[in-house]
Every structure is written in C-alpha cells, then in structure tokens.
Amino acid sequence: MQQNKYFKILARPTYGLVLRLFKYLYKGYKKVLEASLSKYLGNEYNSVQEVISILITPSIPCVVNGRPEIHSLVSHKHIYCYLLAIKSLLRFYNDVTVIVHDDGSLTKKDKHILKKHIKNINIIDRDYADEKINKILADYPNCRRYRDEYVNALQLFDFMLLCEANKIVSLDSDILFFKRPDALIDWLCDGKKIIHFWEQEPLGTREFLAKINLDECFLPICICLVCFYRETMNLDLLEQILSKIEKFDWWTGQSLYPILIKKQVWKDEPSFFDPSQYQDGHGFRNGQTARHYWLSRGTFNNLYLSDRKKIIKELLNGLNTVKYGKV
Structure with missing residues (x-):
C-alpha cells in the first residue's frame, strides 16, 4: 500500500x-x-501588504541644510508610520531640511530605510545626542533628570539644542497630510509668529500649570505639529520650573512648551492651525488638510489604517503631488 x-x-x-x-x-x-x-x-500595523506598499512608494528628496528644519523623534516600532507621515508632507513641499532623532531603538536597517526613502535626511544617533546634550545640561541637573527619565523629553531639548536653522517644525509620526498645507508652507516661507496644532484640552497641561501656579500660561497646544524658533529655548527658565517637580509625566514636555512661548517676548501672539482643517480626535470630518490620530492612545487606529491606505495609493500613483521645492 x-x-x-x-x-x-x-x-x-x-x-x-x-x-x-x-x-x-x-x-x-x-x-x-x-x-x-x-x-x-506593533500588532495594530502588521499588515504585510501595507508595509510592502509603503516600501515601494517613491523616495522624496529634501534639502541637506540651510532651510527650515522638520524635526521628529522616531522609534523602531513606528518607522513606517513616520515614513508615511513625512512623505505625505514632502510630496507637497520639500524645500526643507528633514531631521530624525533616534530614540535609541533605531537599527542600522531602520536608518538605511530612512536614508533610502528620504534623500538627504539627517539622522541624529542617540549616543551622539546624549553626549552633546549632557554637556549642555551639565549645569542644569533637573533638565538632565527629566531628559534621562522620559524619552519624549528629546522633543523638548534636542530639537532646539541640536538644530542649526532658526525655524523649527516639530512633527509626530502619527500625522498624515491629505492636501497642500498652505498655512504650514506659508510659515516655512515667510511666517513670523509661532503657530501650533490646536488641541482643546491637552492631556495633563492644566493640572501641570496649576501645580506651579502658572495657569495664565495655558495654550491649547499639541506638539504633534508646532512651528517655532530656536530662540524659544530657555534653559534657565526650564531648570527653575523643573526643580519644583518631583515626579515627571509623559505629558510634562508638552506642558512646558506653553510656558516657553508665553514667557518670552514675541512680536505677535502665537497662532494655531485651523482645527477644521488640521484635525484630531475631537472632530474628524471630511475636507481635512491633516489629521493627528493619537496612536499612543489607540483610540483611532482603525481610521488611521483606513486613511493611510489612501495616502499609500496616492503616493504610488503620484496623485496630489506638486512640483518639488528647490533642492
């Protein structure tokens, strides 16, 4: 048988x-x-087909240096989210310098992928950043303590202390741009006042400010997208404030930005992007310019996955792509 x-x-x-x-x-x-x-x-984004689709989208160049800088703190887990976020923006305007701050988890392969897809990108390694920033913060022990305890503190310190340009854009990985962001591009070209993503009640900000008696500094700001200046940094002020805080939280950095902005003299009051166009979980609706999905909270993962399929398709088909800026 x-x-x-x-x-x-x-x-x-x-x-x-x-x-x-x-x-x-x-x-x-x-x-x-x-x-x-x-x-x-992560388990939410492990579709083989989508990841491969992101990897076959065309590379986009940026300017090596000398232009306004777009800074992002990027992790190994969210590298593809970041790639889609930055490409969704650069397809409309790329006369900028793009800088990625390694949170300490990026691998050699990650960095190779980033350099392949965003031509002329600048990646700041975590070891290099720690060495440089620790020297700068040598006389600011509480600033150093906060940066050592929370990785997202790099968004506060490293973006401004390691930049070369005067103009800085803070950009998170969980944002997508659907059409030309005119307000953002106008600021990059000729903007004067600080402009930020509007969030009705940023998590923990009011409570943080109340504890240090700075309620008047409140701003409805989300640092997922903020356009500001190198001179916004004030280490003496930050050290004074952080010395009053025994225990830091994940949202400490976002709560400090309003203080830095309010306590310095600017020609104009800070402004914010139109919430009907630059949307978050408080009001997703049609006609958006950009969306912030709060992926760390996991509330809108399904919407993000649906929207990113649209962006991938547009990138693959070359849709909604204007002539690149000067490179």
Missing part, C-alpha cells in the same frame, strides 16, 4: 509538486515576515 502511494507521488506532474512546495514555504515565510514586521509596527 505504501509502495503504491510512493509511485503515485512520483507519477504526479513536476509542476504540481513544485507548487505544493512553494505554498508550504510561503506559509512559513509569511509567518516569519509578519512576526518580524510586528516588531516594527
């Missing part, structure tokens, strides 16, 4: 055996690939 079964297998067409072998190997490969991708994007 076993012998007959053996001869039947041999009698099958070769292509049939090859096809069965291919299917077997593919199933195993797919599981390995999905497991690998889950390390990059």
Whole structure:
C-alpha cells in the first residue's frame, strides 16, 4: 500500500509538486515576515501588504541644510508610520531640511530605510545626542533628570539644542497630510509668529500649570505639529520650573512648551492651525488638510489604517503631488 502511494507521488506532474512546495514555504515565510514586521509596527500595523506598499512608494528628496528644519523623534516600532507621515508632507513641499532623532531603538536597517526613502535626511544617533546634550545640561541637573527619565523629553531639548536653522517644525509620526498645507508652507516661507496644532484640552497641561501656579500660561497646544524658533529655548527658565517637580509625566514636555512661548517676548501672539482643517480626535470630518490620530492612545487606529491606505495609493500613483521645492 505504501509502495503504491510512493509511485503515485512520483507519477504526479513536476509542476504540481513544485507548487505544493512553494505554498508550504510561503506559509512559513509569511509567518516569519509578519512576526518580524510586528516588531516594527506593533500588532495594530502588521499588515504585510501595507508595509510592502509603503516600501515601494517613491523616495522624496529634501534639502541637506540651510532651510527650515522638520524635526521628529522616531522609534523602531513606528518607522513606517513616520515614513508615511513625512512623505505625505514632502510630496507637497520639500524645500526643507528633514531631521530624525533616534530614540535609541533605531537599527542600522531602520536608518538605511530612512536614508533610502528620504534623500538627504539627517539622522541624529542617540549616543551622539546624549553626549552633546549632557554637556549642555551639565549645569542644569533637573533638565538632565527629566531628559534621562522620559524619552519624549528629546522633543523638548534636542530639537532646539541640536538644530542649526532658526525655524523649527516639530512633527509626530502619527500625522498624515491629505492636501497642500498652505498655512504650514506659508510659515516655512515667510511666517513670523509661532503657530501650533490646536488641541482643546491637552492631556495633563492644566493640572501641570496649576501645580506651579502658572495657569495664565495655558495654550491649547499639541506638539504633534508646532512651528517655532530656536530662540524659544530657555534653559534657565526650564531648570527653575523643573526643580519644583518631583515626579515627571509623559505629558510634562508638552506642558512646558506653553510656558516657553508665553514667557518670552514675541512680536505677535502665537497662532494655531485651523482645527477644521488640521484635525484630531475631537472632530474628524471630511475636507481635512491633516489629521493627528493619537496612536499612543489607540483610540483611532482603525481610521488611521483606513486613511493611510489612501495616502499609500496616492503616493504610488503620484496623485496630489506638486512640483518639488528647490533642492
């Protein structure tokens, strides 16, 4: 009986055996690939098809230096989210310098992917940043304590202390741009006042300001997208404030930005992007210019996954892409 079964297998067409072998190997490969991708994007974003789609979108150049700088703190887990965020912006305007701050988790492969997809990108390694910033903060022990305890403190210190340009844009990885962001581009070209993403009640900000008796400094600001200046930094002021805080929180940095802005003299009061165009979870609706999805909270993951499919498709088809800025 076993012998007959053996001869039947041999009698099958070769292509049939090859096809069965291919299917077997593919199933195993797919599981390995999905497991690998889950390390990059988490379980919410482990679609093999979408990640591959992001990787085959065209590369976009930026300017090496000398232009307003777009700074982002990027992790290994969210590298593809960042790629889509920055590409969704650069397709409309790329006369900027793009800077990625490694949160300490980026691998060599991650950095290779970033350099391949965003031509002329500048990646600041975590070890290099720590060495430079620790020297700067040598006389500011509480600033150093906060930066050592919370990785997102790099958004506060490193963006301004390691920049070369006067104009800085803070950009998170969980933002997508759907059409030309005229207000942002106007600021990059000739803007004067600080302009920020509007959030009705930033998490923890009012409570933080109340504890240090600075309620008057409140701003409805979300640092997912902020256009500001290198001179916004004031280490003496930050050290004074942080010396009053025993325990820091994840939102400490976002709560400090309004103080830095309000306590300095500006020609104009800070402004904010139109919330009907630059949307967050308080009001998603049609006609958006940009959306911030709060991926760290996990509330709008499904909407994000749906929207990013649209952006991927547009990037692949070259839709809504204007002539690049001067490179």
